[in-house]
Structures are given as structure tokens and as C-alpha cells.
Amino acid sequence: MINTVHVSHVGRVRSVNEDSVFISTLEHGYTLGVVADGMGGHLAGDTASRLAVETVSADLSSLEPGMSMDAIRAALGDAILHANEVIYQEASKDEKLHNMGTTIVAVLFRDSEGYIGHIGDSRAYKIIPGQVILLTDDHTLVNELYKSGQITEDQLENHPRRNVLSRALGTDADVTVELAPVTIGAGEVLLLCSDGLSNRVNRERIGQISGSLDIPLEERADRLLQLALLAGGEDNITVALFEHQEEVASQRIKGWDS
Numbered sequence: 001m002i003n004t005v006h007v008s009h010v011g012r013v014r015s016v017n018e019d020s021v022f023i024s025t026l027e028h029g030y031t032l033g034v035v036a037d038g039m040g041g042h043l044a045g046d047t048a049s050r051l052a053v054e055t056v057s058a059d060l061s062s063l064e065p066g067m068s069m070d071a072i073r074a075a076l077g078d079a080i081l082h083a084n085e086v087i088y089q090e091a092s093k094d095e096k097l098h099n100m101g102t103t104i105v106a107v108l109f110r111d112s113e114g115y116i117g118h119i120g121d122s123r124a125y126k127i128i129p130g131q132v133i134l135l136t137d138d139h140t141l142v143n144e145l146y147k148s149g150q151i152t153e154d155q156l157e158n159h160p161r162r163n164v165l166s167r168a169l170g171t172d173a174d175v176t177v178e179l180a181p182v183t184i185g186a187g188e189v190l191l192l193c194s195d196g197l198s199n200r201v202n203r204e205r206i207g208q209i210s211g212s213l214d215i216p217l218e219e220r221a222d223r224l225l226q227l228a229l230l231a232g233g234e235d236n237i238t239v240a241l242f243e244h245q246e247e248v249a250s251q252r253i254k255g256w257d258s
Contacts, residue, residue: 002031002109002184005217006240007225011196012233018045019194019238020053020102028065031109032057033240036102037122037194039168044100048087048170052102055083060108073115073179076108080117080169080177087170101168105136105192112244113183119169119176122238123198125206126182127189132207135180139167163195184244187213193224196237200228210241217241 004025010017018038025031036052038045059079067075083104091097103120116124121138137143141164146156169175184190189210197206201224209223221239228237 001245002112003217003243003245004031004033004241005221006033006035006238007221008238009196009225009229009233009236011236012229014234014236016046017236018049019196019236020046020049021238021240022053022057023240023242024057024061026061026063028063029111030060030063031114031242032060032107033192033242034104034106035122035192035194035238035240036104036169037120037196037236037238038100038102039165040097040100044091044097045102047090047097048100048102051087051090052080052083052104052169055086056080056104056106067110069110069113069115069181072108072110073181076106076115076117077177077179080104080106080119081175084119084169084175085173088173091170099171101165101171103165103194104169107182107190107192107242109182109184109242112185113181115179116182117177117179119167119178120165121163121198122192122194124182125191125193125203125210126184127191127207127210129187129211132203132210134203135182137178139165139178141166163199184242186244188244190242191224192240192242194236194238196233196235197224197228197239199235200231200233200237213243217243 036049038049103122
């Protein structure tokens, strides 16, 4: 069984939370989690992220038992592409919503294995003993520059345009979803987050807190949120944690110190 928790906060600067988050334990051993970070201004960003979460969660609310991993991959990818269509069509109907879009990072588990789908720069991390693994590749302008060797890793972290997306959900009629397999075992944690966390809290600290298995999962999520707020809280912040419950009640991931 997978234990889950999520928190979201408007931050210290913005007046509207354009992040949306959804986690549900579905029938037949499935678990779904979605984080979306909207863009396009006050109404548009909020609308885009909400539509993304609502569409994906509705499409995946009733799954057949015992689906193969290939079927899970296809179902998640199709749901995200459907969300792209819904957002794009809504934007075309209302001038106030023109050019709205959102990031999305979602996970669909069958028991403890499944797939992650993502578009944009919301991230998925897997925390294992002593290590934090970034499972997603940011769809941003500066990441494209970094991968092509035009800027260094240090420049990547501090570039003034690091939040400019090269791919988003809902801004174009057609989009490509990145899909990757994921498993979590006992003592391992999966984190989905918006860039309000990943831009303000470094990877090592994320791992230390997420991997402190002797601390309740809800408290770990809140500590991550508070760290992002203490670091400035300029953006909305959303955290979703998934933990394999088997044999973790009194453990701590070795290699992390609180």
C-alpha cells in the first residue's frame, strides 16, 4: 500500500495559487497523483491547472483491474493528451484565457509500480537510501541550452530566464508527453512538486527531509513547504509525497540526517 500526502500554498508574494494538486487511491490497487503549475495570468493559470487536474483525474477514475504496465503507460499518456485538448479548446473560446497553459507531472501506480508523465518543469524525484534521483527532465529554454552545451550547470541554476518553458500543456494543439516507468519499494519515497519548491530548496535538503522515515509523512511535506517559504516564497508551492508503507514505520533512510 502507498501512503500519500499533499500540500499547496500561494507563497509570500502572489495573490492567487495557480498550482493544482490531486491524489487519490483508486479501486483495484491503483494510486494517482497529479501536480500542475498554471501560467497565463490571474484567471488563466488557475483555470489551466484546474482543468489539467480535473481532466486527468476524471479519465483515470475507473481503471480495469490488473492492467499491464503498457496499458498503464497508455492510459496516463492519453489522459494528459486529453487535458491538453481541453485546455487548448477552452483558451480558444475566451480572450481572457488566451495563451493559458500549465505544467503537469503525474504518476499512476498499480500497487508500487507504474508510470510518470510530465510536461514542463514541475518535477518528480525518487528518494532512496542516501540519494535523490530526478526522474523528469525540465522542458525549459535554459535546460535546452544546457543540454546543447551553450551554458554551464551553474548558469542553468541562476539564469534569469530559467522559468521560460519550451513545452507546456494546453498552449498548442499538439504536444508530446514524456513517460517513464517508476517503482517505489520499502524505505523509498516519490516526490512530485512545482518549481516553487525545486527552485528554492536544493536537492540534498529535499532528500534529507523526504527520506526521514521516522517523521510522519504529513510533517515532511510541511517542512518542505516551510523551507520554500523561508527561502522567499516568491512562487506558489506544491508538494505531493508517496511512500511505500511496508516496513517503514520505524525506519530512517540510511545516509540522511535530519
